[in-house]
Amino acid sequence: MENYSFKILWKKHNFRNENELSQILSILWWDDNISDLIHWNIIMQLDDKLLKIIKTYKWLLKILKPLSKKNYMLLLLKIWDNLPNIVWKSKYLWEILARIPEETNKIILIKRLRLKWLRLFIRDAYDLKNLFEFVYDKAETELLDTLWEEFIKETFTRTNEIIITLHYLNTENKDRLINMLWLQNVYKKIKTYKDLLVMYKWLSLEKSKELLKLYKREELVKLFINDEEFHYFLLRLPHDKEKIFLNYLWL
Secondary structure, eight states, X not given: OOOEEEEETTEEEEEOSHHHXXXXXXXXXXXXXXXXXXXXXXXXXXXXXXXXXXXXXXHHHHHHTTSOHHHHHHHHHHTGGGHHHHOOSHHHHHHHHHTOOOHHHHHHHHHHHHHHHHHHHOSSHHHHHHHHTTOOHHHHHHHHHHSOHHHHHHHOOSHHHHHHHHXXXXXXXXXXHHHHHOHHHHHHHOOSHHHHHHHHHHSOHHHHHHHHHTSOHHHXXXXXXXXXXXXXXXXXXXXXXXXXXXXXXXX
């Protein structure tokens, strides 16, 4: 087994693997300012050796845990070329994003991943949901921009898959996602009144109006087998959307 080393205050420290490196970084974490500088020196001394040292997702997270936001990103950039071999599930990338509190660093990570790498992590709508759960504002927009329209269309196949992602998006990006999917395609995926309920409920007000316009009134009526289903549907709508729905249906 190969041995690695670094020097802190003229003292040489040896270790053999990612487990021992994680332990050392944790031990040297006692003061934010001092530890920040020490950790930075360790990462810079190890440099490209980190590609060989860090081999598993489990220990990557443990190594990242004691690091400051600056050193967190520094370490990720040092092992960037090997990141797809370490972080090969959307859940793993989701946990990394969850540990990056700064929007700017989330954006840096997304930009460096680009569509080519994101395709490795996003195999279905649930993978995409995992990523959107921990990006906000500009980082959320950056992720949508990075994902091509055709890729978005391929990812979503059912209404419930669209809904779980809409849940995590702000109003503006809800509309952007629907525009990427095309509202006409969303309409075609709605087969039951429950499909309509969840979709109509989570769309922005403007998009919900546009969705209704795609329906003939008799189409909407046929979605409900009885009055009980109709009342169930109405009770779960926000008041403004309930009013719009009833006006469209009856006027």
